[in-house]
Amino acid sequence: MARKWWTLIAVCVATFMLLLDITVVNVALPAIQKDLNASLSSLQWVVDAYSLTLAAFLLTAGSFADRIGRRRVFTAGFAIFTFASFLCGISGNATLLNLARGLQGVGGAAMFATSLALIAQEFQGRERGTAIGAWGATIGGAVAVGPLVGGALTEAFGWEWIFFVNVPIGIGAILLTTTQLANLKAPDPQPLDWPGLATFSLGLFGLIFGLIRGNSEGWSSPQIVASLSAAAVLLVAFVIIEHRRDTAMLDLSLFRKPAFAGVSVVALTLSASMFAMFLYLTLYIQDVLGYSPLAAGARFLPLTLLSFFVAPVAGKLSARIPVRVLLGAGLGLVGVALLLMHGVTLGDDWTTLLAGFLVAGAGVGMVNPGIASTAIGVVSPVRAGMASGINNTFRQVGIATGVASLGAIFQSQVSSKLAELAPSAPPGFAEAISSGGAQAALQAAPSGSRAQLATAANQAFISGFNEILLVSAVVALIGAATGFALVRSRDFVAEHNGAPAAAEPVEVAA
Template identity: 35%
Template structure:
């Protein structure tokens, strides 16, 4: 009889296939952000349309991860993984020939569908293939792979944009995905949960609709105003759909999102981890390239090199964090890393836009701090649920992670626009009706467009307004990160006080990662 793979350490071939496919997800995310100014110059469009280049991808990616996890459990992890990578490759190819900005936005949303299936299926396959400390190492390597994509995404995109144009960024993603399809997938084994239920369509639709309405409302708010009827209607609709989703999941026989799990402190603590890393790290992957290229006037390659200071630590720190679990508990490592990242955020906000390389040390500190929880949270997410529910576990965690990133990007973009507008209102541009539009242009890195909207102000004045807004934003993000760190340290350190408080039939990482 063949020994199950998880009993003999797992297959490196499967790990390699999943990591290769996972490489294209952050590459597409960070590379797409770096390509946004070039896309805007060629295809033109409003600031809202440019914002959707990233947000459309994150919206579908995050909202469909739980559904993809449920489908992986029922129909097979390998099958869903294969379908997801194939869709990602197909829509990446289509993006390389997109004729207009609205087509780019639609294809980015479609690309997110494939990304959700690829990540949910691949992560669930790893959870079945590996066990114990091998699982910790496997998911740490997966985190490192994400780090490679994040670190080299802006630089790779910059090189491609300056040599072959922005379309080559998406063409490259399709080629990497094709490698995973043709060389890795044939060697994967199929696994599924025999007790898995059918897809929770009402839950999936209500959750996706809630995220869509909320994201659209936040993105449109800077232009329309937060008290505008359409904005308030979108946000109210999101609140209603959230209530509908919760009601559906409470009464479902086997829900897509088991809300009862949120009664357990450790489960809640693990879900806060990606929210924290989003606040201190992920949003910067979008904001900083726009700042370097659009506000400071750097080349795409130069901006990519600068971003290496932020994302470069992801190449080594996640694996180092896994090694540290031999001596320290995972929650202590994670909390300490987040506090380090918060210090880096405050420092980053004090650096002038014209300071050149002085911006690199705080970016490096943020990257090192974020890399510590980054290397542990994937393994933690699957260590606290039964093996047969791995698809659901990765779906829930991935949804919180990616949906949180999408929501945070929308909120932070709107906040930066509002803070810039407030700074401009305190200047000589206070009486100009075009200040809100100029603020939006600055937030997406369109300095020339902002100057044209406020002819009474020169570029240095606009830069000063941006600097003031950016410092306030980094301080807010630092405060959120510290609050998350304290909460995580408290929740993950709590021992169950009774049988009712303990997660039944679950495993949690000890200080040795087992």
């Protein structure tokens, strides 16, 4: 088989692992909580440690690949991701698991940043479109089956196996990449932006840490004030550094074009609303409604499968309908879906969420192709890689900040409602409810008060759940309005025959 097809297989395997790892983890979180006795903040870090490091290193990994060769960085990313997956599986406490998840994100950044570049270097013309289509289908497939796969592995073998399953696949893929892929690099690579990487990653970490720990430590505590203040200073410094550097990891000039700024907001708000809500939807379905991991994963299929089937239809419609309409309507549907889910009450079944799941699936399917095509369509071809990297970074930042922000609101509302319903609840009970550990906490309570506490716990959880559904809906609707207002057809760049071609990558020694 020709080298280019081996390259496509390797890239699709890597992409499937990366996206699957995001979706399978959500379904396994209640099992992780019970096994490791994890708090809500620890569960948030299981998601955010991965998203944060993936966002922080994504653009830098692309620049590094241009310097030393794409295969080297891709293979190194595979090795890091595979080793980190093994560490996740053997973690005996939440701290070790979250550190391993952060390492997974570093490996994931190296793989994700080089995936499209590897396809582009091997395929031209119509074949390139076919290859990118296969890559896109892989993304959709991973998102569609992720909850079910995660539920099946967790229920049959334990949560550890959502990570262990990556190890043999990763080893096989590493052998494939080292023997079949060419190691090409850019002919004129840019120097690495170390100041930008440092200020962005540390600033983002300070922000997420402050949001996650704010409720437990107290928002006015010195630790939280220092964390959020340092984050603000570092992120402002990052913007200043990127504005002044000729070889910035984040080209701020791209945001001068309204369409690029608009689609970045759409990517951020989609992740901060719908995708960040998956953590709390999973806790509700498993811990309040009592479904097993496999049954919970199956309940997400109406959303994920509809998104998978709507996406290619939306891609074809973009040739006839302005992309701003697809972006605005798609994200608007996500906002409406979250409003449809809002208002659950004690005693409701999962079917109360079904209408919202179906509308959300249609909305996500409509908006995802438009995000990708707009991000690279409104810049010149030679800057498409940077634009795509920025877009993916905004997606991950949205997940990280969304999970943390919604968690802060959720935990505050749960504590407030529990104090109203059960003022004599034992210390730490609100935290146990928020993290899905109410059942274990109930066993430690006096037997005579368990029934009352169980009802209060579920009512408090539902109160917090409804609150963040409403907040998420508002975020999605704001993103929809912004995308519709800023993304304009005239901002798209047409490739002319006389336009200068990008320099071809050159092969380097293995």
